[in-house]
Amino acid sequence: MLQESFLRTLDLPVADRFEAWTQQLGRTHAPMELASDRAADYRGHQRVIGLGDVTVWPATFDHLVFRRTPKLVRRSDPEAFHLSLLLRGEGEAVWGRQQAAYGIRDFHVNCSSRSYDITTGPDPVTIVGVEIPRTLVALPAGQADRAIGRRISGREGTGALLAQFLVQLAADTNPYRPSDAPRLGTVVADLVTAVFAHAVDDDLRLPPETHDRTLFLRVRAFIHRHLADPDLTPARIAAAHHISRSHLYRLFQTEDVSVAAYVRDRRLANARRDLADPALSTTPVHAVAARWGFPRAPEFTRAFRTAYGLPPGEFRRQARFADTQTCGRPAK
Known part of the structure; x- marks a missing residue:
């Protein structure tokens, strides 16, 4: 079985739940300012699956506003891309003048090196998140960055391949040994590279x-x-x-x-x-x-x-x- 950790806020005292969730997401991706209209009794559950340098984290959580400010970027930047496959709920993101809305089976892409605001809908959302170092995406930096902010479909093409892999992995990690983790991480990195390449240029040579x-x-x-x-x-x-x-x-x-x-x-x-x-x-x-x-x-x-x-x-x-x-x- 792959190495996993998890957090379920219902296991904590009510007063500690939202702060624990904020700290957890800061460790999983990058430090952020979080807000929620459910903060008084926050419900969230996250598993963290380590695949070498790549991390996959299935999660379900209440309404949330993520804000990564320029100050937080300057303070701490793990230099990682983040992808979220939305399985339930809805969300939207803003990067300066750029905006995008996301539906079921869409991928949201951002980067720890940029500031952003993300807001989920009023109902709980379920996602499968991916954290991958920028260095593992086998594209020139400028081309890879062009994928940030795009709404990438997980219903067709290379996006569907990545979505299928992530959903299957998140559903059951029991068939895998710890020694499989880095190899699975390589699979994720290659698929993310293919998804980014397709998103920014259909003719890009991989x-x-x-x-x-x-x-x-x-x-x-x-x-x-x-x-x-x-x-x-x-x-x-x-x-x-x-x-x-x-x-x-x-x-x-x-x-x-x-x-x-x-x-x-x-x-x-x-x-x-x-x-x-x-x-x-x-x-x-x-x-x-x-x-x-x-x-x-x-x-x-x-x-x-x-x-x-x-x-x-x-x-x-x-x-x-x-x-x-x-x-x-x-x-x-």
């Missing part, structure tokens, strides 16, 4: 390694959408992305895994998750296997035993027993 990284993420997203198809072969994956099989193999070589092994491992991981899910306890093992691209039960059993050390039926029984023991344990 470094070849960034093109390959973005293509790899597109391929991976395609694989995840088609895991249930037992005919998901390297030839089909390559054809869907208009590349040769040798190009596809090279993409996965940089990840130290073969295409077939990646597909198999993702299928097994999803099947394992479903077998441990109490809500699916009446679904036959062979049906779970077929759901994730294993139409032949013996093949699934062999692959599952090899990966996890026991057959799927036994794994389900142990998971059910562990869940029963946990549910019966008194709360601390």
